[in-house]
Amino acid sequence: MRKLEIKGYGYVLPKETVEFKGGIRYKISGDETQLGIGVKAAKKAMENAKITINDIDCIVSASAVAVQPIPCTAALIHEKIAKGTDIPALDINTTCTSFITALDMISFLVDAKRYKRVLIVSVDVPSIATNPNQKESYELFSDAAAAVVVEYSENGSGVIDGMQKTWSEGVHFTEIRGGLSNYHPKNYSEKTKEEFMFDMNGKSVLKLSKNKALKMVDDFLKKNEMKITDIDMVIPHQASHALELMMKKLGVKKGKYIDIFKDYGNMVSASVPFTLCWAFENGKIKKGDIVMLSGTAAGLTTNLLLMKI
Known part of the structure; x- marks a missing residue:
């Protein structure tokens, strides 16, 4: 650790x-x-x-x-x-x-x-x-x-283990194409402005996430000789309303993960640390607890991290 x-x-x-x-x-x-x-x-x-x-x-x-x-x-x-x-x-x-x-x-x-x-x-x-x-x-x-x-x-206290994987077949499912060298600001116009805005194919992201992330979690837990029931609290990225479905497929029971999406939405990079702060403030995690931080990101990238608080 x-x-x-x-x-x-x-x-x-x-x-x-x-x-x-x-x-x-x-x-x-x-x-x-x-x-x-x-x-x-x-x-x-x-x-x-x-x-x-x-x-x-x-x-x-x-x-x-x-x-x-x-x-x-x-x-x-x-x-x-x-x-x-x-x-x-x-x-x-x-x-x-x-x-x-x-x-x-x-x-x-x-x-x-x-x-x-x-x-x-x-x-x-x-x-x-x-x-x-x-x-x-x-x-x-x-x-x-x-x-x-x-x-x-x-x-x-400490970090027990971490895992990150990227499946680039999903690299264009979530992106902002304009603004840097790929699509330079000189190309900005009323006609091209949506190239400079966030673009997402949510169904494709969810499908790829389900296919890849579920096995990744299983592999991660086996690597650390743990079961999902050994984790005191899961701190997931508040990506969307599909959070409950994903947790159910992972076998994480209600009360063992934080779901505040409806009240706060998807806060991008701030999502996981904000949810962690919220868990501390609301007494959902305490000293000695084993927590798992999890999330998917553009790329498609998935991260897991086990930590003893």
Whole structure:
């Protein structure tokens, strides 16, 4: 087990809400920005951990969409909370599962004592890129930010194992084609604007996810000599209303997973850390619990991570 514990956490939801048939969604408005709510979540996590930026050894942005192409989003967060220091800052991106990937990778560095204490921030604002003509995805997402502070610990907490797989036959099921070198901004026009918006084939994503992810979970548990009933709580990506169906197929009983999709929607990279924060705040997980973080992302990528709290 890689030794580390979650020392503190914080999240931010925008002020404005929109109610659709499928539930409540949050969206930035006024002077709210992606960077702004991400920085607020980072500060809340450090406050919750009772530390200052001087106690942080590394800043990681684990977000699906960067604030700008260059520099990395972590450097922009650094400017707001750590300017004048030389704390390393880096981005880790697997779109919706970026937080799980980041926690998995950073756990090796913390366990090896390369870093003692790391701040991981996930923030996305899909409301500015969804297509109102594509109702399926337009009513799916919420803007949000979530952050955690993890640190080296000898108290029995840590990452037990992680697994990530990518099936690129689904690479075009979920994408934004425009904005960078593939479809340069110079090509933007009223005629091409939908190339710069989020595009998803939800049925194809769900079909591929069911075919691949279910076996992946089974393989992952067998690798760790565990059964699904050995897990105290599953913290899944709040992808869609299909969450309940997926958990049922995995054999996870109600009360053993967190489903807050109707109240908060799909928060992209912030989804898993936000759900983790929600579980802590609502007493759904406690010290010593075995939790599994899970999720699917564009790519199609699927991540699993087992952790002892």
